[in-house]
Amino acid sequence: MGELKCIGCGAALQSNDQNQPGYIPESGLMKEDAICKRCYRLKHYNEVMDVDVASGDFLTMLNSLYETTGVIVKVIDVFDFNGSLVPSFNRIVGDKKVIAVINKLDLLPKSTNRKRLIHRAKHMLKEAGITAVETVAVSALKNDGVDELVEVISKYSSNQDVYVVGTTNVGKSTLINQLIKRSTGDDNVITTSRFPGTTLDLIDIPLDESHFIYDTPGIVVPSQMAHYVKPKDLKYITPAKEIKPKTFQLNPEQTLFIGNLARVDFTGGRRTSFSIYGCQHLTIHRTKLERADEFYEKHYNTLLGPPELDESLLLKNGKDITFQMNEDSDILISGLAFVAVQSGAEVTVKVPDGVEVSVRPTIF
Ligand code: GDP
Structure with a gap:
């Protein structure tokens, strides 16, 4: 019988050395269309x-x-x-x-x-x-x-x-x-x-x-929210299934925390609704704008987490971006949430410094 070759990469199949090309566990050699471990992993992962x-x-x-x-x-x-x-x-x-x-x-x-x-x-x-x-x-x-x-x-x-x-x-x-x-x-x-x-x-x-x-x-790329979260905690910010928005009626001078990674301050306009589209595991918390800093400092790793942060990120390394909504819009907080806001609202978003925030006319 001639030498068996991996149908993926063409290397001669062998079961002796895992570190050499063409390695395949002995049991795999018997199979038709055998494929080496490296090609198997490439194919599947x-x-x-x-x-x-x-x-x-x-x-x-x-x-x-x-x-x-x-x-x-x-x-x-x-x-x-x-x-x-x-x-x-x-x-x-x-x-x-x-x-x-x-x-x-x-x-x-x-x-x-x-x-x-x-x-x-x-x-x-x-x-x-x-x-x-x-x-x-x-x-x-x-x-x-x-x-x-x-x-x-x-x-x-x-x-x-x-x-x-x-x-x-x-x-x-x-x-x-x-x-x-x-x-x-x-x-x-x-x-x-x-x-x-x-x-x-x-x-x-x-x-x-x-x-x-x-x-x-x-x-x-450094703008991905994943850079601010420990790998074990990514599951708390990454949605895995259809997102169900959480809607709040806010008065001006109120703040919504999106977990401990973003904060939406309603700074001007009439009472209006804010819908947060994000991972179901994120805690959304409403508070008064004037108390928001103090609240965050106290609760960023308790009420507002997980994810677990090493420091009060938004206070130590946050940036503010202000938007005036001239039409119903979605604020995109990259990798964390969409916030659907109605026309007329003035909103300031605070996020970790490298994270991108942008606005588009609403898709919802
Ligand atoms: P890559 O790094 O660009 O190759 O991304 P992956 O294919 O490894 O996917 C990254 C993560 O996104 C994994 O957890 C995937 O399960 C998930 N993912 C990929 N495609 C989809 C999709 O269409 N819907 C959802 N909900 N998750 C996806």
Whole structure:
């Protein structure tokens, strides 16, 4: 019998040394279409290394992508729009076509108007300097909208490779796993390659006989709320299922705390409603504006937590941003919450210094 090869990377399969190419536990060798442990892990966990925007690797990645031809699929977390934006994105893209994918649609209430969401997303992308040929909303997790995305990808990718780009946690791997399932009908075919001259991993998934979908490394950006929260506590701020808004009627000079990570001060206007769309585990607490600092200092790790903070973050390292609502609007606190506020209100939002806050006409 000839030497068995991994159907993923082509390495000769062996069960002797875990650290050498082609390793597979002995039991796996018996199987048809055997795949080595590394390819198995890549396939199931998409373990492509993430890179920090401050690192040399990031610049290398930018340059390598710039030099390729292909179509870019830019994945955006619907719940963390600003944290999804890749710095220097246009330098990556060059003149390649961009398909924008708004992911994690399942987190928004079912009643959300998808068309309106896409319309707003396009506008926000444009403001960020990103021009997409098409914008598609999906839930990679629930496999919703992925068929439409596949059609759009085929429409624009004729005879070209496809590169999936995004910051960490936007759902690239989840989406790619869905695409793997469909692309060839044979979800075993997956190989790894590298940008020429670098150590950055790519995963290529055959699109057809001669073209591939590449999973690029995720990009870590400091504006993501996740930087302020201990990994064990991410579950308290990251919604895992459809968000149910919590609505409060506020008088001016009242404050809402969104956990211990943000604070919304209602500074001017008539009594009005504030709806918070965020993770169900976040404590929303109402208090008087004049008492808010004192309250936070006393309760940031008790009444307002978890997550657990090392210091009174908003007081020690917070910034204020003030908005005057000229129409019904959503305040986007990147990675933490949307706050739907009615026209006429003046609102000041306090967040950790690096976190992005923006406003758009409401989608709710
Ligand atoms: P990557 O870092 O961009 O590759 O992101 P992952 O695919 O690893 O996903 C990051 C987190 O977001 C994981 O906890 C996923 O389960 C979750 N996630 C990915 N796609 C979706 C989605 O469509 N809906 C929801 N609710 N969660 C998602």
